[in-house]
Amino acid sequence: MLQIRGLSKVFGREPDTRVTALDNVDLEVAEGELVTVLGPSGCGKTTLLRAIAGFETPDAGSIAVAGRQVAGPGGRVVPAHDRGIGLVPQEGALFPHLSVAQNVGFGLRHLPARERRAKVREALELVGLEQLSRRRPHELSGGQQQRVSLARAIAPGPRVVLLDEPFSALDEYLRESLRAQVQSVLTALGTTAVLVTHDQQEALALGDRVAVMRAGRVVQIDEPRTAYYRPLDLQLARFLGEAVIVEGEMLPVAQLDPLAGPSVSCIFGTLPVAGWHGREGHCEVLIRPENIHASRAEDRFAKRAADAPAGLVGTIRTHTFYGHDEVLQVQVPELPQQIPVRVLGDHDYRVGDHVRLVVERPVCTYAC
Numbered sequence: 162m163l164q165i166r167g168l169s170k171v172f173g174r175e176p177d178t179r180v181t182a183l184d185n186v187d188l189e190v191a192e193g194e195l196v197t198v199l200g201p202s203g204c205g206k207t208t209l210l211r212a213i214a215g216f217e218t219p220d221a222g223s224i225a226v227a228g229r230q231v232a233g234p235g236g237r238v239v240p241a242h243d244r245g246i247g248l249v250p251q252e253g254a255l256f257p258h259l260s261v262a263q264n265v266g267f268g269l270r271h272l273p274a275r276e277r278r279a280k281v282r283e284a285l286e287l288v289g290l291e292q293l294s295r296r297r298p299h300e301l302s303g304g305q306q307q308r309v310s311l312a313r314a315i316a317p318g319p320r321v322v323l324l325d326e327p328f329s330a331l332d333e334y335l336r337e338s339l340r341a342q343v344q345s346v347l348t349a350l351g352t353t354a355v356l357v358t359h360d361q362q363e364a365l366a367l368g369d370r371v372a373v374m375r376a377g378r379v380v381q382i383d384e385p386r387t388a389y390y391r392p393l394d395l396q397l398a399r400f401l402g403e404a405v406i407v408e409g410e411m412l413p414v415a416q417l418d419p420l421a422g423p424s425v426s427c428i429f430g431t432l433p434v435a436g437w438h439g440r441e442g443h444c445e446v447l448i449r450p451e452n453i454h455a456s457r458a459e460d461r462f463a464k465r466a467a468d469a470p471a472g473l474v475g476t477i478r479t480h481t482f483y484g485h486d487e488v489l490q491v492q493v494p495e496l497p498q499q500i501p502v503r504v505l506g507d508h509d510y511r512v513g514d515h516v517r518l519v520v521e522r523p524v525c526t527y528a529c
C-alpha cells in the first residue's frame with residue numbers, strides 16, 4: 162500500500178548546519194498493516210512522516226501510495242491533500258478556535274454539508290467522542306484531544322494514516338488505554354498505518370512490524386518478536402530492551418547431528434543459538450533477562466540434581482518489585498557486571514539470597 166524507496170532528505174546548505182534527516186530509507190507497508198517506526202529523538206521520524214504526507218519534499222527517492230507515485234524522479238509531486246493520507250501530527254495541532262466537530266470536518270469542506278456532518282459523526286463515534294462535538298480543544302483532556310486529532314485524520318477515509326508520537330504527551334495510565342483504543346480503531350477500519358514513537362514498548366506492542374531508525378536510516382525492520390530476540394547488532398539489542406552481554410566461543414556445527422543448530426560456549430554453559438551474526442570463533446552473546454531462570458541455591462557449591470544445568474550461582478544485590486514481576490540484580494563471581502533477572506510470581510527473594518541462574522532459551526551471537 163505504501164512503498165518508499167531510497168528516500169533522502171538533507172536540511173541546511175552550509176556544511177556546519179547540514180543535517181541528513183533521512184538517509185536512503187526503504188520502507189514498505191502492506192495493506193491493513195500497522196508498522197511502528199522506533200528511534201531516538203532527532204533520528205528523522207517526523208521528517209519521514211512529513212515526507213510521506215507531502216509536507217516535506219525529499220531530495221532523492223520515491224514514495225508510492227496504492228501503486229501511484231506521489232513523489233519521486235520523473236513524476237509530478239502530488240500535493241498533500243491529494244495523497245489519500247491522514248496525518249496525526251506530533252502535538253495534535255487542533256485548531257483552538259474551532260469546535261471538535263469543526264476540527265474533524267476540516268478536511269471535508271469540499272463535501273455537501275449533510276455528507277460532511279455524517280462523516281464527522283461517524284469519525285467521532287469511532288473514537289468515542291460523539292458527545293463532545295461542540296466543545297473547543299481547551300475544554301478537552303490531553304487524551305481526548307489526541308482522539309479528536311485521530312478522528313480528523315480518519316474522517317476523509319484515507320488509504321494510509323500516519324501518527325507522530327500520538328501518546329507521548331500523556332501520562333502512563335492514559336497512554337495505555339488510548340493505545341488500545343487507537344489500535345482497535347485502526348483495526349476496525351482496516352487502515353494501513355505508520356506510527357512513530359521513541360518508546361520501545363509502544364513500538365513492540367502496537368506494530369505488526371517494527372522499523373528501527375538510527376541517524377536517518379532504517380537499520381532493521383522485522384516483526385516485534387524477531388526485532389527483540391534477534392536484533393541485527395548489539396546497539397539495537399540495547400535499544401530495544403535490557404540486554405545481558407557476555408563473551409563466548411561459537412562451536413562448530415555438530416558433524417554427527419546436522420539437525421542440531423549452532424551453539425555457543427559461554428559462562429552460562431553451552432547454549433543453542435537462534436541468531437548467528439558473524440563467523441565461528443570469539444563472539445559476544447546476547448541474553449534477554451527474562452530468558453534467565455532463577456532458582457534458590459544454598460550457596461555456589463551446593464549440590465544439584467545430576468542432570469540439572471549448572472548455570473551460575475550468585476548473590477542478589479538489589480531487588481526491585483514491580484507488582485506483576487520483579488527484577489533481581491545478581492552478582493556472580495565470574496563476571497564484573499551484575500546480571501538483571503526478571504522473575505514472575507511471589508518468591509520472597511531478598512538482598513543477599515543466593516540464586517542459581519540458568520539460561521533457558523536460545524541466544525544470539527555477534528562476531529567481535
Ligand SMILES: Nc1ncnc2c1ncn2[C@@H]1O[C@H](COP(=O)(O)OP(=O)(O)O)[C@@H](O)[C@H]1O
Pocket residue numbers: 172173180181182200201202203204205206207208209
Ligand atoms: N525544518 C528543518 N530545518 C532544519 N533541520 C531540521 C528541520 N526539521 C528537522 N530537522 C532536523 O532533522 C533531524 C531529524 O528531525 P526529526 O525528523 O524531527 O526527528 P525526530 O522526529 O525523530 O525527533 C534533526 O536533527 C532535526 O534537527
Ligand SMILES: [Mg+2]
Pocket residue numbers: 203206207208251325
Ligand atoms: Mg519527531
